[in-house]
Amino acid sequence: MALEPLTPEARRAALGKAMEARGARSRAKAALRSGELTVEELLARAPRDEALARLKVTEMLECLHGVGPVRALAILDSLGIAPSRRLRGLGVHQRRALVDFLEG
Numbered sequence: 001m002a003l004e005p006l007t008p009e010a011r012r013a014a015l016g017k018a019m020e021a022r023g024a025r026s027r028a029k030a031a032l033r034s035g036e037l038t039v040e041e042l043l044a045r046a047p048r049d050e051a052l053a054r055l056k057v058t059e060m061l062e063c064l065h066g067v068g069p070v071r072a073l074a075i076l077d078s079l080g081i082a083p084s085r086r087l088r089g090l091g092v093h094q095r096r097a098l099v100d101f102l103e104g
Contacts, residue, residue, distance in 0.1 A: 020051070021050070021051035021054070022051075024049065024051035024052065025051055025052065025054070025055050025059075028042060028045075028052055028055065029055075029059065029060070029063045030063075032060065032063045032064065033063045033064075033065075039060070039064075039098065039099055039102050040099045042060065042087070043087065043090070043095050043098070043099065046087040046088060047088070052087060053086065053087055053088035054086055054087075054088065055086060055087050056084070056085070056086050056087075057076065057081060057083075057085050057086065057087060057090065057098075058072045058073065058076065058083055060087065061075060061076070064102070075098075075101065078101075079094065079097050079098060079101060080094075081094055081098070
């Protein structure tokens with residue numbers, strides 16, 4: 001089944017929406033990196049913000065000081081969280097375990 005092609009207006013609207021979402025994720029990662037935003041605050045915002053909900057947990061972890069790709073995967077492995085998981089997909093216990101691990 002083929003999808004209908006987008007009209008030029010619909011394509012422009014979709015591109016604008018995607019650009020806004022990328023910008024929101026970028027601002028959140030910058031705020032996390034600078035310390036203006038904590039992991040707990042970011043996790044609390046994610047259910048209400050569609051753009052943040054689609055942020056991968058590994059990307060979020062890599063924004064933290066001293067956490068690179070290898071350490072991010074090790075943290076997720078130790079907490080039993082899949083590397084492909086997005087903020088939206090974290091359960092209550094996974095969120096709490098992540099915050100506790102990073103604070104402790």
